[in-house]
Amino acid sequence: MSVLLRSFPVFDPHFVMMRATVLLMVIVTGLIGYYVYVPIPNTVSEPWKLMLLDATFRGVQDMCHLAQQVGLGHHLKALNFVITMFEMLAPQSSETVEVSDTSFDGVQVRVFEPKKVDGELKRSIIYIHGGGWALGSARMRSYDHLCRKMAKDMNAVLVSIEYRLVPEVHFPEQLNDAYSATKYFLQPEVLSQYSVDPNRIAVSGDSAGGNLAAAVTQQLVVDSSIKFQLKLQALIYPVLQALDFNTPSYQQNMATPILYKHVMARFWLEYLNGDPSFVQAMLVNNHTASNLSQLTSVRAHLNWTNLLPQSLIKNYKPVIQVMGSPQVIKALPALLDPRAAPLIADKGILQLLPRAYILTCEHDILRDDGIMYAKRLEDAGIEVTLDHYEDGFHGAMIFALPPTNFDVGNRIMNNYINWLDKNL
Structure with missing residues (x-):
């Protein structure tokens, strides 16, 4: 009477570890690629180098924001220290x-x-x-x-x-x-x-x-x-x-390294010592709505439909809110101060x-x-x-x-x- 012998795979811990390592490397590489990659126009000088530079800068920024959240100090002070x-x-x-x-x-x-x-x-x-x-x-x-x-x-x-x-x-x-x-x-x-x-x-x-x-x-x-x-x-x-975060260049390059639209708004608020919660209102030009009479004297100085050539205007449209809140301008009068915003200086100057x-x-x-x-x-x-x-x-x-x-x-x-x- 013959006995049928069945062979079972032998457990190899080294093989399992190798597979786990490869899988981890694939995941990490994918995450790094996802973090590093941002869509950049191919007309930018050396786009891949810029992409890597931007990823490094964003990574340091994220760490500095985390440091501030855990009470280790202001994120910009930490960022400047690293830079x-x-x-x-x-x-x-x-x-x-x-x-x-x-x-x-x-x-x-x-x-x-x-x-x-x-x-x-x-x-x-x-x-x-x-x-x-x-x-x-x-x-x-x-x-x-x-x-x-x-x-x-x-x-x-x-x-x-x-x-x-x-x-x-x-x-x-x-x-x-x-x-x-x-x-x-x-x-x-x-x-x-x-x-x-x-x-x-x-x-x-x-x-x-x-x-x-x-x-x-x-x-x-x-x-x-x-x-x-x-x-x-x-x-x-x-x-x-x-006063206008939606000029054609802001619209065209809002997500182009290394200076992003939302980052610039935050820099302005830090410079003017404003409430960080104003960022969203500024990004959609809610702080310069047409119902705000404080802006009457400077609107012409910011009218890019007259100040920019058509080659730059392209198909971009002005972002003008009909009704806005005067809260931002009231809290930050320096937005209308030529010492902060030289573009709005009077012609006489x-x-x-x-x-x-x-x-x-x-x-x-x-x-x-x-x-x-x-x-x-x-x-x-x-x-x-x-x-x-x-x-x-x-x-x-x-x-x-x-x-x-x-x-x-x-x-x-x-x-x-x-x-x-x-x-x-």
Whole structure:
């Protein structure tokens, strides 16, 4: 009698572990891919690199928000710590540029002085860094590199302002710092100390720094105590208003890295020390509804149907709420203050301003802020150079060093410096 023997699979723990590991890797890879991937127009410079940069930035932001929720401090303070942790540089002079940290009227500044001696007075640029009035530093590697390069290439004295940030201070303290340092530098004895030609001085800044640069320029032209005025203002993708979050560029780029529509609204609320719950009202322009009489005098300054070319308007429509709540404007009157929103300044002020260079990027929610300001300046009789980058994105210029160096960032930086070199 034969016995039928049945074979059973032998349990192999190593095989099970391997399968579990592979499955876990697939899941993790999928989650990372889901987090990293965002739809980016293929006309953006190096889209995959931008995608990875954006994912990193969003990841750090999420961790900082979590830190605030568990009571470890304000998320923007934590975010700035992370951003600057590996970026902060002590003043390091080179063979061509002497770098020093000092203070102008109590405001910290970093000064870059070319060592080349030619017996003539030098040009000068006052630079104000970006970062939503809450992030960044004049001592960061990226801004140190930019100002050092400008000093060297242009044989110019660079003054990079280290203004105070949110959450320690709010509007108008950032502007007060920038203005105080600029006004101090424009004193004849200080200009003489740094061998600067008083007739060849510019102010410049990127993003929120562009906002402060524009506001400083507007304040200087009405300050009767100023003996020397600026020759140029150079604004790099500036943020200039918070009354319309639905311009064509806001609609087109609301989800384009690295500056999102909702993030910009939150930066504004932090800067103006507003209630975070106002975000949604601002995103749908409920704070600028047509029934709010406070806006009557500034509506024309924001009418992008008249200020933008049809090539940018495309098929986008204005978002105008018929009935809105006056709550936001009432709580935040600075929304109607040109010191916070230089775009809404009266024409009488714009007519007094110096020649302008305004740089904009196609894939940037702030594109139209800069282009509308350029049109308003031109209508006021001011000569304007508008430098637009079809493959550019917000913040591109400061991403010019490894590992976050972008080709468009280097082009923007070089063209910006070349324009200043030719016109200052």
